[in-house]
Amino acid sequence: MSLLHDGATAVDPDRAPEATRGDRGGLVWPLATCALVALLALVPLINNRIFYYWDDSAAQFLPTWHHLGTLIRDGQWPPLLDVDAWMGGNYAAEALFGIYNPLYVANYVLVSLLPDLAVSALLVKAQFMVLLALGTYLVARDYGAARWASSAVAVALPFSGFTLYFDTAGWASGLMSFSMVPLLWWAARRMADGRMNPFWVFLVGALIVTGGNPYGVLGICIVLVGLMVENLVRGRRAVLVRLVLVGLCVGAVVPLVFFALLGSSSVTWRSGQGIWNDGMLVPGLGDLLNLSAPTYLPQISNWQATMHSPVAYFAWFVVPLVPWLRWGVLRDRWRELAGVGVVVVAYLLLTLSPSQLWMFRWPLRLIESVYLGLAVLVAVVLSEGLRTDRARARAVASGALLLFSAYLSWAGTPQHRNWHLVALVVVAALTALAVRAARRGTAALAIGLHLGTAAVLLLQTTAFVGNFNVNPYYYPHSVQVLRDSFAGYQGATMQFADRRAVDRLGRGPDGAWEHVLFGTAYRAAGVNAVNTYTGMGFKDFSETFCMSFIGESCEAGYRNLWQPRDDRGTTLAEMMRLDTVVVERGLLDEVPAPPGWRVRERDDAVTVLAREEPHAWPDGRLGAVSPGVEVLSDTSPEETAEAVRFRVTDDAEPARLTFARLNWPGYTALVDGREVPVTTGPAGLLQVDLPEGVDEGELTLEWTPPGFTAGLALGAAGLVGALVLALFGRRWKRQGGR
Template identity: 40%
Template structure:
């Protein structure tokens, strides 16, 4: 494509250094050394935000959902347990059904083990995020090269695209599954196109596509689909139907690999709150506008996007792309866009689809908040800009182009000030930095040539990144409340806890010091105490329990929850607090001012009290072993043995039988057997709070309650089958290539196939 760009440009370079020097075919090992170099440079560059703000990569869902759970999952993996289901995680413990915790993705499982060795979870999160940002930089470089971009533009965009506002401030800082999905979609795109050009065995894109699908992020599946559509456009333009058929087979196999993640989710939706989100609507929440994209080179531009808590303006540069992209537009040669090659048509198709989704409705089925797709749009634009840059910069009408660049930079600065004038000096500084860097880069290009020009742009990307993360957002990543960082520190300050912990608290009034030592913890931060906690984080929830405790997705409760705790669970005589086997009750003073100073109920005592919360602890352990929390009158529980997937209870019941209540949520997948399956029948049902109830037969028996994740086994079988089929496709492709090589004269006699012509158009 780079040759096409030069041929179709309206003007040719006038000096040797005005355009990239023609690149000889790079040996494969040397090209991969450059890829590794890009990754190492990215590690250094994306460590800058961490050096400036130790909590930069530990914001939002990272501390409240992911990193503490990764730490726990890693510990379980090191002990030899595959953490598919954990009843002690309550509505957040069905890890396989959650999907986003990726219990089948080998790369993420390895990262969980790494995180489990850290005490400082902010550092652990930074290590994982920088790792994936480096992988993204490497993938973008390879993808740009795949579309025949020169080495310098590919390095430049490889390092610039991961520094985009959404990727850095949202995905890496607080939504890691977004970043991981983008990484594997990028690598899949590169591998799938190489396969489409007969330059790569199809098993490689299958593996990369399966890694994307098993992140558990539905946007990864959407990204894979759009990429396949774009490659289809390219192959149709070449009329290469044979290779298109192979790509279709690859797409089906990659899509089927996601069954192991999405089947368990589909099978539990009936008991979750997630089912209510499937709709097509537009409330304008997190919907960017075309104007935001046009201002995407202004580093401190904070878009006017509807946000949390009713805000109508961002505090993060979420639509930022690359500081040099728009200022360099007047200098690019757009000749190739007048007569696009098939490769360019496919690239444009992918970018246009993502653009339509980015500015589309806020909710389309289970996909919501379109801004989450802006980084996929920027991925396509990064490849397009890299290919355009590879044609060299225009050299005519220099003054007019320079004036246009100044106007574009100034316009970005003005829009930044117009939306958030209270930080006008920050915007002015950013505008000045961009002007100086762009001007300097253009002067360097004019005097010294292409590679020094690229070096200035790469250095400028690091400088802009440092300036941006040092000054934006207005409330820095540490925010008004600092999340707990040290596992050991939290455990040292929460020695009052015993058994199962339940916290009744709201989050708005919590101060930094309330978090740091673990006085009050929300979401999966509660894992840091080292005790089972009912309050957890979940993307799917469990309707019955969440309603019973008026608890949201990260464990925040209402004041009414206290009264509900002492009411009996429907169908039993036991209060909810006992049904949950709660032994430690943390009561926030600001939420329950009339309760915290009163005498606790019989059987409880005050273990700690301060200006933030009061802690009640049960004076005696629960009366039943295992996770049994109640037995109907006349039923005696003699022994119980519990583990995450099953529980065995020995009991004695009267002539009319009875019931056993378990401190387990009734996720789909529970079965019960009496005396190893040889005894009378027993049934599993659900209590009013969503807990498991077993109706047991009379007499003395051993009842075994067992959980098998619905959809997981068949998903694993599907994954195995499609892996075998992908291997077969790879073998057949290799054999086909050998046959083609044995008949070179036939291909030459006919002028080569369409697929061969596609293959000849790329860089190896």
């Protein structure tokens, strides 16, 4: 059937969602869509083999996933706290690692079994790219789009600019949460129409929430509100109850994931959340209008002078085909599509919002969600076919749009003029082929659109091989190479280095990473490092060592490590129970060995100090005691608990115990069953003053995330509520959309 026509709207037999019922052919398009996305996910690797092992993925996500997978395989689930990871070890409060999410947990176990982190990155991220495409396809189909049109937009979305270059390449948590939102949209809409049991909506929603990314929770809210508006304008008010009830059940899971984050914020960098605008990653409306220009680099404020990747790009065919599409369908079906409009408008406003809105910062992150709603609208309009009347005028209009997009691309970055010219020629040729292919029918047009997506993806990843607005790091990705390189860093290890110092040594990335790593990369190397990546930090600790989110430190921090901190002259190095200290020579060139330490290694890159004597109390994490306190035993059977048997031999001074633990909110201390205060000592270490009059006894420490018990109870209530709603599912199915 030709898709070029100028008469009444043609009926495409594969357009209605009901056509898939009992139709085996209905599985071909979604399966082919998923397979194509998985195949195209390999294209960026042609020019950059570490495309997916980039920025936060290399510094935080992949090594942490590897470590979490190892912990889970050892029976530690959920891994709420890793004391040895210090600022980056409060996984419950960090939230974004999804420690309660079974899909995430399964992937962490997979990563821990694989020998190469770059390969792991590809396998995990390709899964979620496929999920994103499948969800987009299903939503578009549910709004009546044809299979081929739904497939075209579904394949394009995972390779849109921000999704590919930021979320997929580096900010993995964003991809993983975003990929589930279309599935929730599809399931919730079908539930509202009585075509799906509400329990499945709860399940998908709970997976989004337990992923730990607040943008996923925002997506749930916007989608459900959009569906409420859609059903209101269609006169189906009774359906609103279903949406509200299932939304409440999903919302009941939120405290389990986010109470720990909010309850811990007082000791972290993120204690203050407000509204302000410094322009950081705030796109302009014009950037979104140029969404089909493959080489357009918007002038958005970021960490560098300009953008180095096409973050505002969506799909090559949207703008060029504008003159050929039958836009009247949106007017004719506006009530049915009202929910899509709400999603687009809501996300558009948030994308153009201030740079900080409470927990949400850098609104460029939301551009992909605008494109999700736009993808559904484009699929619906595209399904109506292309027009043939006034073909010459339409061709001129397409050409003018392409030339204008090319001009804007050149005006923004004239230094890339050759690539802008190539992009203009390629997209113009693809547009002409698409119009011609439409004469042959849906299959030809679908093939043309998909081939165009593949061609543009290859062009983009050749012109812009990676997102150099963030840090590639170039860490080794072989787990064995990492372990062999740092096998000499034994026990609790603390590093003092910064990336600028590495640069001052004139060592290339490969040479530098033979001696120092940043972020959480040491975890994959098997090094028990204090330095870890954290999005939250711990103010007292970071200020003492001037330690950044990625584990960089400074000269003053090193000197603070050796300052006496109590009446016995105990240093922080001893209180923290350190075994190895690595000092990058670009930061401090000559480092003498402090008393009780020796220089294990010194070369032109680092000085490695090693502790000479074993630690007291080897079975626990007690770091220091005040004079007059005798420790009979100290055991730490798990990360969240510790028990110290003690005897007080001198009542002249307060009896104080200092632990090699950060005083995260959530600790409870008991002396012989009686609760005693927990205080914050030097560098944020946990301290307990024993009560007066107690000569002997046992101190026990227990840690649970703030709000954990309430979160479990509310989450269980949400699950029970969803099961109750599931019982009504059949009745709703009989009632349909009434």
